[in-house]
Amino acid sequence: MVTVVTTTISKGRPVSRLPVEVTSFVGRRREVAEVRRVLGAARVVTLTGVGGVGKSRLALRVAAEARPAFRDGVFLVELAGLESPQLLPRALVSALEIRDQSARPPMDTLIERLLDQQILVVLDNCEHLLDECALVAQTMVRSIAGLRILATSRQALGIAGEQVLTVPTLSLPEPDPSGPRAGSVSTHPDAVRLFADRAMAVLPGFTVTESNREVIERICRHLDGIPLGIELAAVRLRSLSIEQLMARLDNRFQLLTAGKRTAMPRQQTLRALIDWSHSLCTEKEQLLWARASVFAGGLDLEAAEAVCSGDGIDRDEVIDLVAGLIDKSVLVRDDRSPAVPTVRYRLLETIRQYGRERLAAMGQEAALRRRHRDYFRGLAAGYRANVFGPSLVTWSARLRAHHANLRRALEYCFADPQEAPTGLAMAADLFHQWAAGAYLGEGCEWLDRGLAAAPEPDEVYARALWSRAWLAIIQADVDSAETMLREAGAIGARLGDESVQAYAALCSGMIRMYRGDPEPAVTCYERAGALHRAVGDHMGLALSLVWTCLARSLRGDSARALSAGERCIALCDTHGERWVRSYAHMALGVESCRHGDTRRAAAYAKESLRFQRTIDDLLGVRFNMEVLVWIAASEGRHERAAVLLGALRTVRRMIDVMPLEYVYVLRHYDDSEARIREALDEAKFEEAVRRGSRLSYDEALAYALEEHASRAGRTASAQPLTRREMEIARLVARGMSNKEIAATLVIAQRTAEGHVEHILTKLGFTSRTQIAVWVTDQER
Structure with a gap:
């Protein structure tokens, strides 16, 4: 299915694409204020400092607090x-949720889409791509007036106008000869406050007292106030007393007391601490730590079992080893992908780099990189095998969560000419992900690399060719697509591969449709359908029937158009498929509208739109809203049609490329706006359009589906939360932890935890992020 699944930079309230804080943010009030002050005056601010000093955490806190100042989000x-x-440019395009469907360089697309935006972009961990980050940042700030960049790096970017702030270690207590003092935790230096906070997380009830204050201060000074070091040390209190912890630090870090402390690089302190944390792991936990370092962007349990087991670790041991590494703060649970039904984990970058060094020292890095590639090669193949059926949405979400790992696996393949054929097969298997998601331009690049490196034109080469041609069609690069399709068809004929010939015919029909000739397009679609049926390709057959329905409708052949659409729906229902089915309903809506049955057309379009809303398929959303404009105009509901036109302006900005056959369909209905203008006077028309353009994305869809009346009629009694629960939900939306909520409301932390659990249960949610989004929607 040619679709673009996307969101875009908001035109309404500021959006935030920042991870939710899973632990409380301690201290740094002065640093936060200073960074915000400098960010208000400078276009590029870079936070530098040693590993583990908290550059990323500080940048994220500043970005969260600065969100209201940036109209289009952070x-x-x-x-x-x-x-x-x-x-790097592709990573920026993806992270900023810009759907790059064009064949242009990604930086050109990035600059064009952000030209009138007011946004803050946090570039986190730039040091290993310093030159590239500097070039990209400089290019962007010179071209986009409303852009601010907040970067974290161990080195400055070195570009004009950059303001560099060195992130200090946390404030430390001075040795106090007057003896012990306790006092409120809030009166202690930040390093002690952080230690106390993290200690309370592992030992409920822990507090700084007169008897332990001096030892805690010595521990914090010993660790030079480095946040990561303090956090790694505090977790040891599960098994050690404060005094034992201090004693072991003395033993481990003799180098810190052997000479002047000021002569020791702080990175050595951190490394020594990680060495110690590593030594406290069991041998198998150390091995899993090293092996997990081959992952990029996180991993789940299934991936860990497949890649990290064997040669000393049994598969059924992995789950307990993962739990052990979480307890030791080596692995971190990552709940930022609520659409993925499995728990994910990640390694802090400093921890991951340490693991990679250990893996290389063991001589296992090459073997693990290959094992990693093999697993994700299999994942791509599994996605292709399940692309038609009830599990597609889940598979797509899983691949999006693993995109960094898929990218790393492809990099592995194309770094070695001998592995290039595997890389090409993997890139071709991911075709629907390239075409349906945020990575169309990147998919083109991987397929181009694979086709250029492929040793011979076999079945995989031919499949990659028609896949690349399809992507070119989305990008309106028709001439290139035709050249590739001719070659793919010839290879398919020579090999006797009917599947390749079928997709070549299907794509050829799309091009003919665009060129305004539906007659040969129908011939291509029906030939494709016959071939797909012969080889048992249900996805290909369903797609052929959708396009046949559209083409026959525009030829005026209603009976055959309806037959094709209904056969597609029957096929989808047999296999539990809903995505292609929604496009069949869309095609039938076009036919019903053309035939004058606007009531049925609206029913088809709304049913299609409801499903496409659930998967964020903006291409389908846009097309169905276009159809609903035609329907409203045909029914004489001109004010509704004008409001929908206003809402469509926002959707059209979200996606500026549509499959060519849809462009042809739209040409037949491009007089809708003129008819609506004629029916309304100019003032009423403009007012209705403005009203539509002010709707948020969700409100626009509710209006298109005519859900707005029932929503407006909801009363306060429909509110699912109690007054207290709503108060706590608002604090969750502000990013507060349970402990911070308890302190704010002067209640026990366990009480706060219970309220949050009740809120999640009542709303049917699984994450705090969903609560935050819900609260924002309610207040809006």
Whole structure:
């Protein structure tokens, strides 16, 4: 299915694409204020400092607090898992949720889409791509007036206008000769406050007292106030007393007391601490730590079992080893992908780099990189096998969550000419993900690399050719697509591969449709359908029937158009498929509208739109809203049609490329706006359009589906939360942890936790992020 599944930079309330804080943010009030002050005056601000000092955490807190100042939102671009400098522009396009459907360089697309935006972009962990980040940042700020960049790096970017702030370690207590003092935790230096906070997380009830204050201060000074070091040390309190912890630090870090402390690089302190944390892991936990470092952007349990087991770790041991590494703060649970039904984990970048060094020292890095590639090669193949059926939505979400790993696996393949055929097969298997998601331009690049490196034109080569041609059609590069399709068809004929010939025919029909000749388009679609049926390709057959329905409708052949659409729906229903089915309903809506049955047309379009809303398929959303404009105009509901036109302006900005056959369909209905203008006077028309353009994306869809009346009629009694629960939900939306909520409301932390659990249960949610989104929607 040719679709673009996307969101875009908001034109309404500011959006936030920042991870939710899973632990409380301690201290740094002065640093936060200083960074915000400098960010208000400078276009590019870079936070530098040693590993583990908290650059990323500080940047994210500043970005969260600064969100109201940026009309179009704040976005995080995580670069730690990105190894190839060439992919930096693509990573930016993806992180900023810009759907790049064109064949242009991604930087051109990026600049064009952000030209009138007021946004803050956080570039996190730039040090390994320093030159590339500097070039991209400089290009963007020179071209986009409303852009601010907040970068984190161990080195400054070195570009004009950059303001560099060195992130200090946390404030430390001075040795106090007057003896012990306790006092409120809030009066202690930040390093002690952080230690106390993290200690309370592992030992409920822990507090700084007169008897332990001096030891805690010594521990914090010993760790030079480095946040990561303090957090790693505090977790040891599960098994050690404060005094034992201090004693072991003394033993481990003798180098810190052997000479002047000021002579020791702080990175050595951090490394020594990680060495110690590593030594406290079991041998198998150490091995899993090293092996998990081959992942980029996180992993789930299934991936860990497949890639990290064997040669000393049994598969059924992995789950317990993962739990052990979570307990030791080596692995971190990552709940930022609520659409993925499995729990994901990630390694902090400093921890991951340490693991990679250990893996290389073991001589296992090459073997693990290959095992990693093999697993994700299999995942891509599994996606292709399940692309038609009830599990497609889940598979797509899983692949989006693993995109950084898929990218790393492809990089592995194309780094070695001998592995290029595997890379080409993998890129071809991911075809629907390239065409349906945010990665169309990147998919073109992987397929181009694979086709250029392929040793011979076999079945995989031919499949990659028609896949690349389809993507070219989406990009309106018709001439290139035709050349590739001729070659793919010839290879298919020579090999006797009917599947390749079928997709070549299907794509050829799309091109003919665009060129205004539906007669030969129907011939191509029906030939494609016959071939797909012969080889048992249900997805190909369903797609052929959708396009046949559209083409026959526009030829005026209603009976055959309806037959094709209904056969497609029957096929989809047999296999539990809903995505292609929604496009069949869309095609039948076009036919019903053309035939004058606007009531049926509206029913088809709305049913299609409802499903496409659930998967964020903006291409389908746009097309169905176009159909609903035609319907409203045909029914004489001109004010509704004008409001929908206003809402469509926002949707059209979200996606500026449509499959060519849809463009042809729209040509037949491009007089709708003129008819609506004629029916309304100019003032009424403009007012209705303005009203539609002010609707948020969700409100626009509710209006298109005519859900707005029932929503407007909801009363306060429909509110599912109690007054107290709503108060707590608002604090969750502000990013507060349970402990911070408890302190704010002067209740026990366990009480706060219970309220949050009740809120999740009542709303049917699984994450705090969903609560935050819900609260924002309610207040709007």
